[in-house]
Amino acid sequence: MKGTGGDNLKLISKIVIASALISYLMSKGTVKFTLEKYNVDNIYNNKNLKISEERADELFQLLEEESGNYNLDNERDLILTAAIENPNLSNVEKKVIYNLVDLIEEVPYIDKRVAYANLKELDILYDYENYNGTHLGDYVYNTNEIKIYYDTPNHDVLIHELIHSLFLNIYTNKLPYYFKEGVTELLQDEYFSDNPYFEESSYPYEIAMVKILCDMVGFDVVLKTYTTGDMSEIEKELNKYMVPEETKKYLENIEMMFDQFEEKDITDFDYMSNFLDYTKAFFEKKYLKSNKIYESYEYNKELIIKMVYGNSGNNYVEYLEENGYYVKPYFSKKLKEKDKEYHFEHFEDNEIDKALKKYKLI
Numbered sequence: 001m002k003g004t005g006g007d008n009l010k011l012i013s014k015i016v017i018a019s020a021l022i023s024y025l026m027s028k029g030t031v032k033f034t035l036e037k038y039n040v041d042n043i044y045n046n047k048n049l050k051i052s053e054e055r056a057d058e059l060f061q062l063l064e065e066e067s068g069n070y071n072l073d074n075e076r077d078l079i080l081t082a083a084i085e086n087p088n089l090s091n092v093e094k095k096v097i098y099n100l101v102d103l104i105e106e107v108p109y110i111d112k113r114v115a116y117a118n119l120k121e122l123d124i125l126y127d128y129e130n131y132n133g134t135h136l137g138d139y140v141y142n143t144n145e146i147k148i149y150y151d152t153p154n155h156d157v158l159i160h161e162l163i164h165s166l167f168l169n170i171y172t173n174k175l176p177y178y179f180k181e182g183v184t185e186l187l188q189d190e191y192f193s194d195n196p197y198f199e200e201s202s203y204p205y206e207i208a209m210v211k212i213l214c215d216m217v218g219f220d221v222v223l224k225t226y227t228t229g230d231m232s233e234i235e236k237e238l239n240k241y242m243v244p245e246e247t248k249k250y251l252e253n254i255e256m257m258f259d260q261f262e263e264k265d266i267t268d269f270d271y272m273s274n275f276l277d278y279t280k281a282f283f284e285k286k287y288l289k290s291n292k293i294y295e296s297y298e299y300n301k302e303l304i305i306k307m308v309y310g311n312s313g314n315n316y317v318e319y320l321e322e323n324g325y326y327v328k329p330y331f332s333k334k335l336k337e338k339d340k341e342y343h344f345e346h347f348e349d350n351e352i353d354k355a356l357k358k359y360k361l362i
């Protein structure tokens with residue numbers, strides 16, 4: 001059900017950190033998340049993937065026939081070749097990798113040789129015994145291994161880790177944690193999810209931060225930073241409107257704010273107020289108040305404020321229940337062509353429950 005963005009925006013902008021809101025949040029009980037059960041053989045289940053299993057089969061066959069005649073300047077060939085030449089991967093895993101083609105074709109800054117080298121020797125291990133109830137998967141950069149801990153894996157986790165494996169190198173490995181995870185998960189949502197605007201996975205707050213950065217400096221600069229590992233790209237853009245020392249402090253502050261959040265599921269209000277002040281000042285300098293970009297900024301900023309209170313999974317669900325979901329594509333060209341209008345998506349309570357069945361604890 002679609003609603004009118006304007007009314008909701010007014011509502012959101014009126015949300016202030018008032019004691020009434022805090023006590024309301026605290027009075028709500030803990031939302032229990034039920035993890036959707038997948039069959040172990042179901043890692044590629046053809047249900048949610050953008051590319052059909054038949055299409056994957058076709059590509060697979062094509063590659064076998066073309067054996068030895070690949071053009072490594074062509075991103076599609078590069079990815080398919082790396083997958084097909086990798087003896088560690090099963091055919092099922094190779095088919096999942098074919099889904100990365102759209103993504104790799106659209107990111108112009110990707111180091112193709114690194115992506116090729118990583119994929120060609122990548123190993124995927126299913127380490128169910130080390131599943132601790134929250135941590136679903138890892139890409140281990142040093143050994144070029146993906147580890148899946150969740151005992152009933154699904155392709156979302158595998159795709160997320162595959163995106164890490166494509167982009168991680170000695171430079172990008174040093175990027176702030178929130179930034180790496182936020183961009184990775186937003187890419188996963190936009191390129192591979194059936195419901196690309198609905199973050200049903202692990203990093204809603206990190207994604208909100210990445211979206212704010214995209215609105216500040218442009219999605220292209222964010223993608224370039226994610227691919228090169230050079231945060232000064234973002235810094236340079238921010239400094240067009242702000243004082244360099246303040247920008248430096250701002251970026252460090254966000255990193256500390258999220259580090260504390262990852263550790264304690266809560267963050268100090270000092271970090272938060274610095275984040276709010278600078279961000280507001282930047283938007284006011286760069287954009288007119290009438291600019292539509294304020295809608296997504298307001299929405300994501302108010303979500304990030306929820307990090308102060310703890311119980312982040314619960315707060316996220318409540319935020320969606322109260323405000324709906326602000327819909328706007330950031331990275332995917334196909335989504336941008338399809339969804340020109342920005343709007344709020346409203347969910348009935350049971351729809352949120354349904355969508356969050358797969359919510360993985362942070």
Ligand SMILES: [Zn+2]
Pocket residue numbers: 160164181184
């Ligand atoms: Zn990750």
